[in-house]
Amino acid sequence: MVHVYVGGLVLDGTDSPATYTIGEDGLKGWWSGVSSEVPTTKRPQSHGEFQGEGRLNGRLITIEGMIHSSGDQAADLNALSGALAGGELGLLVVTEADGPRWAWVRRVGEPDTKILVFGQTAAYQVRFRAADPRRYATGEWVETSPPSAGQGLVWPVIWPAVWPGGGSSGRITLPNDGKAPSSPSFVLSGGFSTALITCVETGARVGFARPIPVGASVVIENGRATLDGQDVSRWLRYREWTEIPGGFSRTFQFDVTEPVGEPRMAGKVDHAWW
CATH class of the missing domain: 2.40.30.200 (Elongation Factor Tu (Ef-tu); domain 3)
Incomplete structure (x- = not known):
């Protein structure tokens, strides 16, 4: 039990x-x-009804x-x-x-x-x-920094070539292991002037057009943004909110302008069931 x-x-x-x-x-x-509800409107000049x-x-x-x-x-x-x-x-x-x-x-x-x-x-x-x-199970947080170049190769290359690491893709992938769609949550840590989150699969964007200093973080979830517990949703841009379908994952790109220090984006999605 x-x-x-x-x-x-x-x-x-x-x-x-x-x-x-x-x-x-x-x-x-x-x-x-x-239970569910489906709004209906009777057809004025025909049989049946329109369903919402x-x-x-x-x-x-x-x-x-x-x-x-x-x-x-x-x-x-x-x-x-x-x-x-x-x-x-x-x-x-x-x-x-x-x-x-x-x-x-x-x-x-x-x-x-x-x-x-x-x-x-x-x-x-x-x-x-x-x-x-929906019934939820808590998802895991995943972090990334903005995109940055990795270490390069010196030409002419000496074979066999060894490709160096470094750099960041600026992307995180969030899986929803449930059966119902669920909305992701993000924490953007400064410093930066503005930030943009883009869903790679759908192109949906959520922007934040307010400088965030080093050491501060803005939380974006449930269609709003908070900074130190205060609502700062007026600084949100685009507001193209997206849900992650049950059994699927979505990848999100993190971009900033005028970075200071080491800006970071953390994201998670809670697994959801009907």
């Missing part, structure tokens, strides 16, 4: 003793699909189980009722056989609890909703 981590709690779906346990069929909506582009709804996750209290039962109940109680966005992590997968969720309503044995045992049900129905 699994472990679920959410709101500072550990919900245990194994046979080991734990305060919060998950029932045999107590994790619903995590592995199942989600379909979209999946959010994912509703229901967790049911038991609370086994070895000490203060009220404190255990209060801890459950306090999980994501303020309407905040929280990370729900499910450990699976092939590793942890996660989703950003908000709690739906209040937990339903029922004391079965006072001071010892209670039943619970708590629900969460993920606005993004």
Whole structure:
């Protein structure tokens, strides 16, 4: 079975003793699909209708189980009722056989609890909703510097020729090992005057037209840019956002103007499943 981590709690779906346990069929909506909606418009002068582009709804996750209290039962109940109680966005992590997968969720309503044995045992049900129905596994960061020439050969060449190394292609390749499309994230470290990220396969571009000094980094993800926690999205250019399809990879080129020090680009994509 699994472990679920959410709101500072550990919900245990194994046979080991734990305060919060998950029932045999107590994790619903995590592995199942989600409903979709396709907008339609009736044809004014013909049979049938026009169909728009379909979209999946959010994912509703229901967790049911038991609370086994070895000490203060009220404190255990209060801890459950306090999980994501303020309407905040929280990370729900499910450990699976092939590793942890996660989703950003908000709690739906209040937990339903029922004391079965006072001071010892209670039943619970708590629900969460993920606005993004995809389940993610964290990808690995890959880094590069801007393109630079390698070491050259001296002509005439003495055979057999030995080709020297050095230099940088200025490119990184990000694989999405899941089954659903996923958006990449980038961290651009200074110094440079402007920067450009280009998807080699599609030609889609995202630019950043603001100087970044040495030691500072701008994070570009989810359609926005942040610098030291402040939104600097107004400096984004082109905004030709691209997703990496499930089971595929994309290569991204990093270019800068007026480099200072050693500018770097780090990128990753989280593997995604519907």
